Amino acid sequence: MPEWLEVALRTLFAVVVLLALTRLLGKRQVSQLSLFEYITGITIGSLAAYISLDLEANWYLGLVSLVVWVLVSYGFEVLQLKSKLARDLVDSKARVIIKDGKILEDNMKKERLTTDELLEQLRRKNVFRAADVEFAVLETSGELSVLLKKEHQPLTPHHLGVKVGPEQEPQTVIMDAKMMDEPLATMGLSREWLHTELEKLGIPLENVFLGQVDAYGQLYVDLYDDQLQVPLPQQKAKLLAQLKKCEADLEMFGLSTDDEGAKFMYERCSEQMQRVIDEVKPLLIR
Numbered sequence: 001m002p003e004w005l006e007v008a009l010r011t012l013f014a015v016v017v018l019l020a021l022t023r024l025l026g027k028r029q030v031s032q033l034s035l036f037e038y039i040t041g042i043t044i045g046s047l048a049a050y051i052s053l054d055l056e057a058n059w060y061l062g063l064v065s066l067v068v069w070v071l072v073s074y075g076f077e078v079l080q081l082k083s084k085l086a087r088d089l090v091d092s093k094a095r096v097i098i099k100d101g102k103i104l105e106d107n108m109k110k111e112r113l114t115t116d117e118l119l120e121q122l123r124r125k126n127v128f129r130a131a132d133v134e135f136a137v138l139e140t141s142g143e144l145s146v147l148l149k150k151e152h153q154p155l156t157p158h159h160l161g162v163k164v165g166p167e168q169e170p171q172t173v174i175m176d177a178k179m180m181d182e183p184l185a186t187m188g189l190s191r192e193w194l195h196t197e198l199e200k201l202g203i204p205l206e207n208v209f210l211g212q213v214d215a216y217g218q219l220y221v222d223l224y225d226d227q228l229q230v231p232l233p234q235q236k237a238k239l240l241a242q243l244k245k246c247e248a249d250l251e252m253f254g255l256s257t258d259d260e261g262a263k264f265m266y267e268r269c270s271e272q273m274q275r276v277i278d279e280v281k282p283l284l285i286r
Contacts, residue, residue, distance in 0.1 A: 040073045098136035111138055122146065163282040174211030187213055201230060247273040
């Protein structure tokens, strides 16, 4: 067999074996790998290259070594799932770097973390002043988890006592100017509905790069032509305005009539309408 063909076949075989074994080990992002998993990944890749290119030695020995490495790594993963002590021995422990707003220099030395590296990690979390940090932990993956002081935390609707509706996954119904039937069916919508919404916006399907429908049935589109401005959906804003108008009309009717029975009825209906507005407003102001 020609050497080039043997190398090609062995490379293909190594790729298949490597894919199967890495699937066995599960999937993590590179930033989430522990030190042992990082070393294992490098070693497995080197062994796969050895199997592909070393024509002089017995290539199956590389396969044996590859399988042993994967089995050992898999065994460690199973052991770590069952034992906290094993997790601490293999992955070590997370270490506090900032506590109560004070940088712990001794812990930085233990982790061999320099001041420049600490500031870099903080900048990755959009923190540019160490004084803004209440608590920070260096995770076993090497990432820094940061808790800002109360006065520097982002303001949320919860802090303002405002209730907002639940956010569900939007469905992509148009991709590369093509309608996607499965997401439409998931939302209980049809192609005719989508054509109607595009006509309301005055946009041809051929000019839509991406179209998404949110949980409230509103269509958002991004066009190939970036110079065109797409009007935002106004259905929810119109509905909220109509409800407020109804409540104001009921209140006005109550004030304008001299009939005590009718006045009581209008006032009661106005109060009920206001309660309805308060309940649905979080869903309509998104």
